[in-house]
Amino acid sequence: MNTFDNSHEIVAAENCLSTTIDGETVVLHTDAGKYYGFNEVGTFVWESLQEPHTVEEVYEAVTDEYDVGYDRCREDVDELLAELADKDLVTVDAE
Amino acid sequence: GSNREYTSPEVTEFVV
Numbered sequence: 001m002n003t004f005d006n007s008h009e010i011v012a013a014e015n016c017l018s019t020t021i022d023g024e025t026v027v028l029h030t031d032a033g034k035y036y037g038f039n040e041v042g043t044f045v046w047e048s049l050q051e052p053h054t055v056e057e058v059y060e061a062v063t064d065e066y067d068v069g070y071d072r073c074r075e076d077v078d079e080l081l082a083e084l085a086d087k088d089l090v091t092v093d094a095e
Numbered sequence: 096g097s098n099r100e101y102t103s104p105e106v107t108e109f110v111v
Contacts, residue, residue: 036107
């Protein structure tokens with residue numbers, strides 16, 4: 001499982017295509033040929049990752065947009081980002 | 096202070 005430092009920069013992998021179907025974001029990993037679906041908050045995070053952001057910036061974007069405390073947001077976002085990294089859906093730049 | 100209702104972000108494995 002990946003762990004992230006707040007300063008790590010993270011961005012959606014280039015080999016992904018995404019679209020919205022029936023209100024759900026669907027992503028195709030073109031190399032793996034696998035399809036993934038995001039729920040609403042997952043979609044918000046995924047869309048924010050279309051440009052490089054630090055992990056801390058992702059926390060801030062989510063807490064600004066949604067009614068959630070920082071600690072829970074951090075725990076949830078870390079879990080999501082780790083899962084995305086495991087699936088090669090994001091690239092992490094750990095400077 | 097308009098924030099949207101929060102649910103934990105999820106990604107599930109099943110453009111076309």
